[in-house]
Amino acid sequence: MNSxxxxxxAQIRAxxxxEKHLPLGPRPVVQFHPKARILLVGQAPGRKVHASGKPFDDASGDRLRxxxxxxxxxFYNAKQLAIVPMGFCYPGTGKSGDLPPRPECAPAWRHKLLPHLEHQKLTLAIGRYAHDWHFSGPKMTVTERVQRWREYWPEIVPLPHPSPRNNLWLRRNPWFETELIPQLKQRVQQLIN
Structure with a gap:
């Protein structure tokens, strides 16, 4: 990695x-190496990830892996997988789960950091905020975007959030695990080997 x-x-991690909007204070969580071939774009760290400082160190991460x-x-080998969420810090909790990523984060850092990925072949965009950033054209629901995954294949894959809160979504959309997931596993294996 160059200087x-x-x-x-170092600037991102500091x-x-x-800060004034973060209930637990700043603790940017990012995993990055220029050699990573896969870019994983999540929403923002949850409370447990904030505590550990390790991305997707929770039930969502288990499902995602x-x-x-x-x-x-x-997953935690930065030379294989860069993890650059839309918000680097835990934003707090709202009425129905964690708050959205802070709006200051992505504009401040993404355009500076992502060009450093020298070998990227695949982007995994997880959830609405990642979809909105990485896909142009008309706004769509997460379901609509994920249903159209073949249109973006094999460079970018829209995914729902792997949270246990999405169990109902997974039950209502069985095609996701029968059609998309086998293809995704195969693509990931091609890139990490």
Whole structure:
């Protein structure tokens, strides 16, 4: 990793841009290496991830690793998988779960960091905020976007959030696990081997 990338990551990890809005204070969580071939774009860390400082260190991460067909060792290898959420810090909890990613984060850092990915072949966009950033054209619901996954294949894959809160969505959309997931596992294996 070159010194410019190291310096940028240090700046991100020291960021206090939206500190006054964060109930637990800033703790940017990002996993990054320029050699990563897969970019995973989530929403923002939850409370448990904020505590550990490790992305997707929760039940959502267990489900996501299963969807990708990879072990935790592979998932947490920054040279294999860059994890750059839409918001780097835990935004707090609202009435129906965690609040959205802070709006200051993505504009401040994404355009600076993502060009450092020298070998990226696949983007996994998880949830509405990642979809809105990575897909142009008309706004769609998460379901509509994920249903159209073949249109973006194989460079970018829209995914629902792997949270246990989405169990009902998964039951209502069985095609996701029977059609998309096997293809996704195969694509991921091609890129990590």
């Amino acid at each position: 410019e990338t190291r310096q940028l990551l 960021c206090t841009l939206c 299963n969807w990708l067909g990879i072990t935790a060792d592979t």
